[in-house]
Amino acid sequence: MKAFFAEFKKFITRGNVLDMAVGVVVGSAFTAIVNSLVKDILNPIIGLVTGGVDFSDLKIVLKPATEEVAELAIRYGVFINAIIQFLLIAFVLFLIVKSFNKLNEKKKKEEEAKKKAAAEAAAKVPPAKPADIVLLEEIRDLLKK
Numbered sequence: 001m002k003a004f005f006a007e008f009k010k011f012i013t014r015g016n017v018l019d020m021a022v023g024v025v026v027g028s029a030f031t032a033i034v035n036s037l038v039k040d041i042l043n044p045i046i047g048l049v050t051g052g053v054d055f056s057d058l059k060i061v062l063k064p065a066t067e068e069v070a071e072l073a074i075r076y077g078v079f080i081n082a083i084i085q086f087l088l089i090a091f092v093l094f095l096i097v098k099s100f101n102k103l104n105e106k107k108k109k110e111e112e113a114k115k116k117a118a119a120e121a122a123a124k125v126p127p128a129k130p131a132d133i134v135l136l137e138e139i140r141d142l143l144k145k
Contacts (some may be wrong), residue, residue: 055080
């Protein structure tokens with residue numbers, strides 16, 4: 001049992017789990033922002049274009065409400081809102097990934113340019129002679145004198 005909890009502790013304290021937890025928290029906050037964007041900004045604009053239709057109110061009533069039973073309805077307007085929210089989230093994530101990819105490409109090109117410049121500079125400078133060759137040349141020059 002002790003080994004089980006030790007393994008669980010090792011698992012839970014790994015960096016990937018912590019990164020994932022941060023991602024979930026940020027994702028939740030992002031979802032709240034997108035929900036507000038759809039509900040408070042896009043739905044009124046769409047309602048204006050469609051003549052005041054609010055998607056969240058669209059439904060097909062299967063059984064009207066009575067004093068004893070709540071209304072039974074298919075709320076397809078809420079489903080339309082969920083689709084709009086999904087498309088917005090997917091679009092924003094697409095833009096974020098595309099931006100990161102552009103930054104990575106730019107960074108990669110800069111690194112390749114630096115490597116190329118360094119290689120060209122190294123090609124211009126003759127390689128340093130090994131120490132034994134330098135010593136032999138010094139001996140030769142001394143012998144000539």
